[in-house]
Amino acid sequence: MIAYKTTGIVDMELVSLPQDWEKQTRFFPVIECIEKIPCNPCSFSCPKGAISVIGDITNIPQIDFERCNGCSICVGKCPGLAIFLVNPNFSENKGAVILPYEFRPLPEKGSIVRLYDREGKEIGEGMIEAIRTSKAFENTPLVTVSMEKDLVMCARHIRFD
Amino acid sequence: MSEEYNIVIVGAGPAGLAAATTASKYTNKILIVDENIKPGGQLSKQTHKFFGSKxxxxxxxxxxxxxILLDGLSKEKVCFRPETSAIGFYKPDTLIIQDKEGLHKIKGNKFIFATGAIENMVSFENNDLPGVYGAGAMQTLMNLYGVKPAEKVLMLGAGNIGLIVxxxxxxxxxxxxxxxxxxxxIGGYHVHAAKLRRMGVPILTSHTVKGVYGDGKVEKAIIHKLGGGFEPLHGTEKTIEIDTLCLAVGLTPSVELLHQAGCNIKFIKELSGYVSVHDDMMETNIPGVFVAGDASGVEEASAAMLEGNMAGLKAAYDIEGFNRSVFLNEKEIVxxxxxxxxxxxxxxxxxxxxKRLMVEER
Structure with missing residues (x-):
């Protein structure tokens, strides 16, 4: 049995990433959806046709990184809140993650937040670069948070006082 | 004098509303009765985005x-009676309902029982102590009534309901x-578990609740580890301070009315209990009596809606006898x-x- 069935933590070797992802200078999606569940809205949400669920609705979404323009609609549409956009080189010395955040209050732009990994362990601090809410995101607020470059594949939740 | 309808639907949850949606495309005089104040069943408590097909x-x-389902129903064709319980069905065409004014006789041509399911209880020490809640009750309190139902909760059950709630x-x-x-x-979807884990919530598999304890209300729970045969492992007890233990340990189909009506009831463990035998269009062994949704086996709301569509389609077709190719086409899609x-x-x-249900039917 696969580890995530007991831990609830995704096995990253099951998640597809662009080649040389560390060198990317734009946002790309990390789809942490690795289980055969009946769900396909991500594939319909993408205006560029970069995500597809081929055949049965329970098949795992496939991503064509070349087509993605980082619009973030899939992040808001995913019912599992399992899609994150990652830019490992957001600025010269920072990376950034766009994550869904369905809690109130929302953080303020420019504020410092604590970052948490997939196990809920605090791993550092980040700065809120943007907060977007839209009907296109099914009213799931999307938060862009910048951080040390080596944290972009780990940070998946934020908290602040 | 009793009221007369073409189709009487019991239950205004996803299956019942979907049945009315499809049926009202082809026929009128549809009644939905539901014991709650507002229609929607469990749907109205679900603040999360649904899975399934676009x-x-x-x-x-x-x-x-x-x-969306309610807005789509035409008020001229579909009548809704809230705070009304269906309490008995008498072959071939009579349903007894009860509301604030008392008992009423309802006559119908077709009946669709979309009566849903009830939450399971589980045995442990002091499981009747105030502060032991079903997950559905917690959802009703917070998502329908806007009440924060607890401060510190331990959830029992890592299926989708336990994880989502x-x-x-x-x-x-x-x-x-x-x-x-x-x-x-973890029984539920990984993505639901992942949302909790990244917020620091531990998920303890192979564990269960030994009991809850407190002075007149839940103040703590003792949990322990289970062995391979689900036997408690001594010395693994842990105390957790909580004010509420929330139970999400499965659902049982509500088939009392169908049973009383004389439908063929079978125990199918994969469908979570006793269910009414039905054919591929949700009709039971009593002609004109349909079942849809969790009452025909516990599944997700998306399946319940499709079963409702199917039952509504067949019921309407049997009444109106509309164009057969339209009927077959819609059946095929569902x-x-x-x-x-x-x-x-x-x-x-x-x-x-x-599958077992269909075999039993034959």
Whole structure:
């Protein structure tokens, strides 16, 4: 049995990433959806046709990184809140993650937040670069948070006082 | 004098509303009765985005699906009676309902029982102590009535309901001390478990609740580890301070009315209990009596809606006898969507159960 069935933590070797992802200078999606569940809205949400669920609705979404323009609609549409956009080189010395955040209050732009990994362990601090809410995101607020470059594949939740 | 309807639907949850939606395309004089104040059943408590197919409201929050279904119903064709219980069915055409004014006799041509399911209880020490709640009750309090139902909760059950309700409780500002699951594996979708884990919630598989304790109300729970045969392992007890233990340990189909009506009831473990035998268009062994949704076997709301569509279609067709190719075409679409929804490992159980049900029917 696969580890995530007991831990609830995704096995990253099951998640597809662009080649040389560390060198990317734009946002790309990390789809942490690795289980055969009946769900396909991500594939319909993408205006560029970069995500597809081929055949049965329970098949795992496939991503064509070349087509993605980082619009973030899939992040808001995913019912599992399992899609994150990652830019490992957001600025010269920072990376950034766009994550869904369905809690109130929302953080303020420019504020410092604590970052948490997939196990809920605090791993550092980040700065809120943007907060977007839209009907296109099914009213799931999307938060862009910048951080040390080596944290972009780990940070998946934020908290602040 | 009794009222007369073409179709009488019991239950205004996803299955009942979907049945009315399809039926009202082809016929009129449809009645829905429901014991709650507002229609929607469990849908109206679901603040999360739904899974499933884009064609079937995936990505839309449950409460909004409920509003879409209600907005789509024509008031001229569909009459809704809230706070009304269906308490007995008498062959071939009489349903007894009860509301504030008393008992009434309702005559119908076709009946669709979309009576849903009830939450399971589980035995442990002091399980009647105030502070032991069902997950559905917690959702009703916070998502329908806007009441924060607890401060510190331990969730029992890591199926989708336990995981989703834990997340919704956290959105309401409640602390989740952990999710305890007797099975060695998380039963719900990984993505739901991942949302809790990244917020620091432990999920303890192979664990269960020994009991809850406190002075007149829940103040703590003692949990322990389970061995391979689900036997408690001594010396593994842990005390957790909580004010509420929330139970999400499965559902049982509500088939009392169908049973009383004389439908053929079978125990199918994969469908979570006693269910009414039905054919591929949801008709029971009593002609004109249909079942849809969890009452025909516990599944997701998307499956319930499709079953409702199917029952509504066949009931309307039997009354109106409209164009056969229109009927067959719509039947095929619903069949296709149900089939595709039931693929994959999470639906193996329900799929096997439905197969057994069909065999029993023959």
């Amino acid at each position: 064609n079937h409201y995936a990505s839309v929050r449950g409460v909004n699906i409920c509003n 834990s997340y919704q409780l956290m959105q309401a500002g409640v602390e989740i001390m952990g999710v305890v699951e007797a099975s060695p594996f 069949e296709f969507e149900l089939k595709s929804l039931r693929t994959g490992p999470f639906c193996e159980r329900a799929q096997a159960g439905k």
